[in-house]
Amino acid sequence: MNTGAVSKLLGVSSSTVQRWVKHLGLEMERNEFGHYQYTEADIETLKEFKEQIQNGVPIQQIQVKKQNRRGSVKIQTEHxxxxxxxxxxxxxxxxxxxxxxxxxxxxxxxxxxxxxxxxxxxxxxxxxxxxxxxxxxxxxxxxxxxxxxxxxxxxxxxxxxxxxxx
Missing domain, CATH: 1.20.5 (Single alpha-helices involved in coiled-coils or other helix-helix interfaces)
Structure with missing residues (x-):
């Protein structure tokens, strides 16, 4: 999924989603244009982050489980x-x-x-x-x-x- 689709799913703006990704230090996969590609695990992490914000937890104290993975660029090659x-x-x-x-x-x-x-x-x-x-x-x-x-x-x-x- 791309950032626009995730922002609609979470009910926040695209820039908010990108800011949360940077704050959480998520290593995102990117497509050939450099845009974030979100997996189901990424979406679940962002949902958990949003729930904690809505419960009144300060952003600096929010703890979420995140997967450690290495970011990569998926290049769609045409032969x-x-x-x-x-x-x-x-x-x-x-x-x-x-x-x-x-x-x-x-x-x-x-x-x-x-x-x-x-x-x-x-x-x-x-x-x-x-x-x-x-x-x-x-x-x-x-x-x-x-x-x-x-x-x-x-x-x-x-x-x-x-x-x-x-």
Whole structure:
């Protein structure tokens, strides 16, 4: 039994049970996490201690019979082969790598969307500038076109007159 279960059985707090164990000098067995493991004999000793307290005996004068035993740690071992451990580590590394790659893909996707928006803005600006330039060129051609026609006619006459001399 663990400390919580014993404290419920005795009707006291877990810290009280631990304090009584230290006061009595009980050598408790512990599990792999370092928690006390109580045997039936330990529980009986604690019940006797509680009864004497309830009967008004001062804690310093309480006498209980306790078993002399050496404390030990019970380690629950799971039999894994080295290959099983390596496979488990590989799976955890793959899972971590998958999560890192997923995160990076999401980051790249957001960067691509950002760049796509910027490219669309630049394309619009280029189209606007192109249409403005085209308009300015067409306006300039309208003003200069009559002058060009006149100068072409004059050139034709000059060449024609030069050849035939009339």
């Amino acid at each position: 894994y082969s080295l290959l099983d451990k390596v496979n488990k580590l590989e799976r955890s590394i793959e899972n971590k790598a998958d999560s890192v790659v997923t995160y990076q893909l999401l980051q790249h996707r957001s960067e691509i969307e950002e760049l796509k928006g910027e490219i669309e803005q630049l394309t619009k600006q280029i189209d606007e500038l192109h249409s403005l330039l085209h308009q300015q060129l067409s306006d300039a051609n309208v003003h200069t076109e009559p002058h060009r026609e006149i100068s072409k006619k004059q050139k034709k006459k000059t060449v024609f007159h030069t050849i035939f001399g009339f």
